[in-house]
Amino acid sequence: MSAATFLEPWQLRAAFARSLSDMYGKEVPAYTTLLDVSHEVNADFVAKHGADAERLGSVARVTAERHGAIRVGTPTEMAQVARVFGAMGMHPVGFYDLRDASSSSVPVISTAFRPIERAELARNPFRVFTSMLVTADRRFFTADLERRLESFLAARTLFGPELLALADRAEAEGGLPEDQAAQFLRLATQAFELSSEPVDQAWYRELEAVSAVAADIGGIASTHINHLTPRVLDIDDLYARMEARGITMIDAIQGPPRWEGPDVLLRQTSFRALAEPRTFRTADGEIVRDALRVRFGEVEARGIALTREGRAAYDAAVLEIDEKAAAARAEDPGLTETRRQEIARGVWQKTFPATETGLAAQGLGWFTYEVDPAGFTPEVRREPVVYEDFLPRSAAGIFQSNLTSDGAKDASQEGINRDADWMSGALGRELNDPFDLYADQVDRSLAGAAETLGVDPA
Template identity: 40%
Template sequence: MESKTERECWDSNALRNNFVVALSDMYQEEVPLYSTLVDIVRQVDQAKIGSGQLPRRHELERHGAIRLGTGREMNCIRRLFAVLGMHPVGYYDLSVMGLPLHATAFRPIDESCLESNPFRVFATLLRVDELPFEIRDLVETVLYQRDIFPPRLLQTLTRLEAGERLLDQDAIDLIADALEVFRWHSRSPTSLVQYKSMHSAHPIIADIVCFPSAHINHLTPRTLDIDMVQAEMIKHGLPAKARIEGPPRRNCPILLRQTSFQALQEDVEFRGPDGAFIPYTHTARFGEIEQRGAALTRKGRRLYDDLLALARQRIGDAPEGSPESETAFAEAFAGFPDTWSELRAQDLVYFKYTLVPGSEAVMAGRKAMSMADLVSQGVLSYEPITYEDFLPFSAVGIFMSNVKTESNGSSTRTHETGPGAKSSLEEVLGCRILDEFDLYRSMQRRSIDDCRRVLGLEQIVKS
């Protein structure tokens, strides 16, 4: 843990940094193959940068995923992540892909916090009221008998929300208690019969309900080249996914690309009819790696979604990862521009603008200029803003490739979608879910305004 004076108050960045390191250490002990993934990523990234220095955020950067069963659990997670400087961003309705879940992602939102450590957690909530009637009562009974949050952690959160300062021992206790929320437990409080009943409805229901924590089901490092990582995973004998989820390989990376190794079959114990524990197995946790690209504008995202639908239509029944499917993806996404200049000109990607040193002289006496002229005349440079969020189709693609579904197809009903569903999750959270497009647009706008003020312009005209 970072050293601090005995009576010094901790800020959210320091807490988040220390929590991520502690969580990574814990997960490495629980899933040794995670350590192998981290080593592979480090080797690939070092090969990409040569003698250069990898940015600190890349060394620390992780995203995790957890699954929660009740609104209270989601609300408490929101309170914990708020202390770590992480806020709910984006609404994801996974029911449209056959999963009885909806979700949000907790992450930092300020640029300085993202640079310090952009830790993200994709948190899904089970939609209990939409489950089949035959298992709903069982699920509710089990969920409302458990409490995955240590009492001391909840007491600490209440004190912090009341305005108390977090001192050294408090920080140590908070991180230790928070780890317990995400720790894996191989012994279930449910019976084997109950587990099988929920698992037959859908494996994800059993994974959420039958264990006494919101165990991390994957902790994901970020790489500079996911294609190289995929090749190295196969070389190391890891059971890698057949294809990388997300857009095809491009000169200008966009959004998010992910790959994984197959879920582990883990030894667990469930209660038998006589109360004694019975050995069994459970499959849920897996290893994942990601490569992040540029954040798309709303216009860019519509184009991406249209091309993705076109690719899926062309693929048809072709096996995942087959030459036919890869060709279909490549041909469909040929319709997405692949130079930064064209992506900027067509307003498909969000960019951060900076002043080129020594270029102020160009502006003598001017009150307004177009963005196109400022860029073409070398006054402003630009770089893409990193996509900090998630792609539900990619997430579900990885999940479905890692967990064999034994449901009979009737495990989920039609769920509420749209604004009403989002509002219901916001009510559970006790706060508004932020819109990721608004955040990226604000980052771009701030960079333009900063440049405008330095240049003494009254206006930078969009063109």
């Protein structure tokens, strides 16, 4: 018997990412275009910048890397999805509340399922941004609508018993034999296919009037992958190339501005959701064909992970850019995106040091330390830690920029409290804190380096 007859969680994760990508490429042809352009951008960037280009990940890892986004309706569904991803060595990390993320808001809270160990990330970093509807939030849903949503959601099954049983077995036994792995992957992929079942038109439209995201989640009896996002080494280049191909991108690249210093956190952009044919059942039972714009294409560039101090500086910089842009807009209502970017760059230059050494010295970014014992005197190399997570405000921007309508939010109502503890309870699992994971990675590298050098890490 060969070793391939048993698949470990990372092999399930890698195979699932490929299977999902193949399925999504068939469903959304524009995704394939995005992959082609991403490959071109990465190849050209490496050709131009040589070894430096791969400082934040080898071109092989970056080009194969994806994140997905899915949306579910209830804590029960959330706990089930956690079991499916748990089988693949993907654990919930971080809590995102998108109900209040600046001016754009959507009625969901989210976490990301991803590998958490450095070695596991290196094997395959696939991650999935997972959102769940907050039906109890009165700013979005009346008590009556909440009740009807809850009964609709309670009556559907997103993940069948066979899939969940295989997931539990994989998690308990550290993988699955080949035939069960194949079945697990088939069922898991199927769970995220776009269903061809007719959508109840009146119900979908009623929810859509409140929030298009609520309709996408609670208006249909199944779920689907919303987008799969490739990673690029130069997102500004990608943006320009997509526009040159006639694909209209959203107005801005979300996250930090382009500037001369090191890339931090995450920069993302997307193209507007495409019209996809769907069938609806009308109130008189008639089946009609129509189209929905829900699924879009997104791309991202990842930078250095920031410490808590670095993140606080980032959050303050984002607010300052908002204020400055608002003031500039008050003087000139036609403020261009280019001008806004200039404002952002100005704020960046005074917030962040222009070098990795500066980021490390000021304790703003995370770095690991490896000892290269090859030389006569061992050399300690500093390596940046890549940001593996998401940004709530960018996420809200990505959600919102692709919606056809703003929906209706009743600001006179009180929201309902949802936090990381609540999410952890819903998942029935520990919710990892991203800062703790980065700190742990750094501590381990320091301990390893100290051991190699034979010194006390303190």
